[in-house]
Amino acid sequence: AARLEMGSLWEEFNRLGTEMIVTKAGRWVPEGPEGFPGWGHPLFPPPFLCRRMFPTFQVKLSGLDPLADYVLLMDFIPLDDKRYRYAFHSSSWLAAGRAEPAAPGRVHFHPDSPAKGAQWMRQIVSFDKLKLTNNLLDDNGHIILNSMHRYQPRFHVVFVDPRRDSERFAHQNFKSFSFPETQFMAVTAYQNHRITQLKIASNPFAKGFRDGDPEP
Amino acid sequence: AARLEMGSLWEEFNRLGTEMIVTKAGRWVPEGPEGFPGWGHPLFPPPFLCRRMFPTFQVKLSGLDPLADYVLLMDFIPLDDKRYRYAFHSSSWLAAGRAEPAAPGRVHFHPDSPAKGAQWMRQIVSFDKLKLTNNLLDDNGHIILNSMHRYQPRFHVVFVDPRRDSERFAHQNFKSFSFPETQFMAVTAYQNHRITQLKIASNPFAKGFRDGDPEP
DNA sequence: CCCTTTTCACCTAGGTGGTAAGAT
DNA sequence: ATCTTACCACCTAGGTGAAAAGGG
Numbered sequence: 054a055a056r057l058e059m060g061s062l063w064e065e066f067n068r069l070g071t072e073m074i075v076t077k078a079g080r081w082v083p084e085g086p087e088g089f090p091g092w093g094h095p096l097f098p099p100p101f102l103c104r105r106m107f108p109t110f111q112v113k114l115s116g117l118d119p120l121a122d123y124v125l126l127m128d129f130i131p132l133d134d135k136r137y138r139y140a141f142h143s144s145s146w147l148a149a150g151r152a153e154p155a156a157p158g159r160v161h162f163h164p165d166s167p168a169k170g171a172q173w174m175r176q177i178v179s180f181d182k183l184k185l186t187n188n189l190l191d192d193n194g195h196i197i198l199n200s201m202h203r204y205q206p207r208f209h210v211v212f213v214d215p216r217r218d219s220e221r222f223a224h225q226n227f228k229s230f231s232f233p234e235t236q237f238m239a240v241t242a243y244q245n246h247r248i249t250q251l252k253i254a255s256n257p258f259a260k261g262f263r264d265g266d267p268e269p
Numbered sequence: 270a271a272r273l274e275m276g277s278l279w280e281e282f283n284r285l286g287t288e289m290i291v292t293k294a295g296r297w298v299p300e301g302p303e304g305f306p307g308w309g310h311p312l313f314p315p316p317f318l319c320r321r322m323f324p325t326f327q328v329k330l331s332g333l334d335p336l337a338d339y340v341l342l343m344d345f346i347p348l349d350d351k352r353y354r355y356a357f358h359s360s361s362w363l364a365a366g367r368a369e370p371a372a373p374g375r376v377h378f379h380p381d382s383p384a385k386g387a388q389w390m391r392q393i394v395s396f397d398k399l400k401l402t403n404n405l406l407d408d409n410g411h412i413i414l415n416s417m418h419r420y421q422p423r424f425h426v427v428f429v430d431p432r433r434d435s436e437r438f439a440h441q442n443f444k445s446f447s448f449p450e451t452q453f454m455a456v457t458a459y460q461n462h463r464i465t466q467l468k469i470a471s472n473p474f475a476k477g478f479r480d481g482d483p484e485p
Numbered sequence: 486c487c488c489t490t491t492t493c494a495c496c497t498a499g500g501t502g503g504t505a506a507g508a509t
Numbered sequence: 510a511t512c513t514t515a516c517c518a519c520c521t522a523g524g525t526g527a528a529a530a531g532g533g
Contacts, residue, residue, distance in 0.1 A: 074525095074526090076489090076490080077489090077490075078490090078491090102523070102524080104524085104525095105524070107524090107525090138487075138488090139487095187489090200488080200489080201488080240488095241488065241489050241490080242488075242489075242490095242526090242527095243526080249526070249527095252525085252526075253525085253526070256524085256525065256526095257496080257497060257524090257525090258495095258496060258497060258523090258524040258525040258526095259495090259496075259524085259525040259526060260495080260496055260497080260525085261494070261495035261496045261525070261526080262495080262496090262525075262526055262527075290501095290502090292513090292514080293513090293514075294514090294515090318499070318500080320500085320501095321500070323500090323501090354511075354512090355511095403513090416512080416513080417512080456512095457512065457513050457514080458502090458503095458512080458513075458514095459502080465502070465503095468501080468502075469501080469502070472500085472501065472502095473500090473501090473520080473521060474499090474500040474501040474502095474519095474520060474521060475500085475501040475502060475519090475520075476501080476519080476520055476521080477501070477502080477518070477519035477520045478501075478502055478503075478519080478520090
């Protein structure tokens with residue numbers, strides 16, 4: 054079984070209509086004699102950063118075989134075949150035509166994969182290395198989404214069967230989880246001001262934009 | 270086989286007599302409503318930081334079975350049975366009595382362990398999470414060393430035999446490496462000024478103490 | 486007009502040696 | 510006198526939304 058962590062925060066966002074930022078290149082790459090070479094130099098990871106999700110997708114697992122190997126991964130499926138726009142006057146999302154062609158379907162493997170069930174169950178599994186981009190040509194393995202489209206994150210637990218030869222995607226031996234409260238609209242800039250304010254209030258990295266009041 | 274990375278930097282330090290800082294608690298823990306709770310909140314890691322090594326111990330592996338599991342770890346053995354003091358007038362280390370009782374012998378497992386040979390050989394293996402402390406009562410799993418004593422880092426590759434039951438320390442199935450150029454004196458403050466200057470010149474985190482000249 | 490890209494100040498998080506005070 | 514500790518300014522590294530600029 055898998056329990057979504059920070060469920061109440063996800064629900065608070067979901068009530069307002071969660072938005073997630075997608076970018077091509079968050080922080081630009083310095084060049085010239087300074088800045089070069091290196092970039093964290095074990096080849097991968099990439100020279101530029103795309104945006105993480107907030108809230109971060111985190112689950113607590115149970116019921117796995119402690120001694121068996123599992124691969125954990127996520128993907129994102131379109132919630133419908135529509136493109137949206139935000140109507141500021143009514144503070145609501147309106148359908149605005151058919152979806153653009155879907156990006157190549159990618160998955161994000163949790164970087165600790167594969168690992169034993171005991172390891173996965175020991176503590177909360179956090180997908181905080183997952184990055185979103187709207188760059189259709191991205192070759193850094195990030196998740197590619199279309200802006201102004203709705204998505205449902207999915208979480209998959211794949212049992213690595215030691216009797217089979219390789220880690221190919223057996224159509225058996227895996228279990229998937231979809232938490233409806235984690236669905237979101239991909240955007241390049243926040244549309245709903247209440248989403249912006251909730252992000253600022255709850256994301257530690259946005260503390261610089263807080264006005265000044267407490268939060269438990 | 271295992272090749273030590275940054276060998277010329279290690280040798281440059283070794284010619285001067287490498288020193289490594291050991292501390293009890295590098296950064297103190299904030300307390301009260303701010304600072305608490307969390308501390309990076311997946312239970313471990315610990316509330317305070319001890320010092321890393323610089324240079325970082327890094328190796329490039331080859332000749333492993335790509336499909337077999339290996340555990341990588343390090344330990345530190347006393348180079349002799351002496352205690353030392355630094356004679357500033359002659360800029361040299363002098364023996365100053367017998368060694369103090371050795372700390373409990375600990376090992377540091379590379380946090381990616383266990384992993385396949387292919388994974389270990391893909392890129393340089395870096396032990397940059399390894400922390401040194403002089404706190405005999407440390408319960409955060411850091412390496413405990415006596416200040417003013419000399420140590421030789423050792424690196425071990427343990428083959429995880431799938432036929433045996435558990436990952437117990439089989440006295441077979443492992444290979445050890447000792448690079449003499451990585452030996453060092455544990456200190457609570459640098460003694461040799463030329464070591465200090467070389468650390469400042471070569472460690473990116475010490476850039477704030479550089480006077481101002483280039484280095485390739 | 487609607488949406489995207491770029492740049493920026495401001496954070497979190499944590500790795501440096503210096504320095505002065507403390508301990509023995 | 511010798512060694513250790515605590516605190517500090519200054520870095521690296523990178524995650525925020527704001528605001529301005531750009532593009533259709």
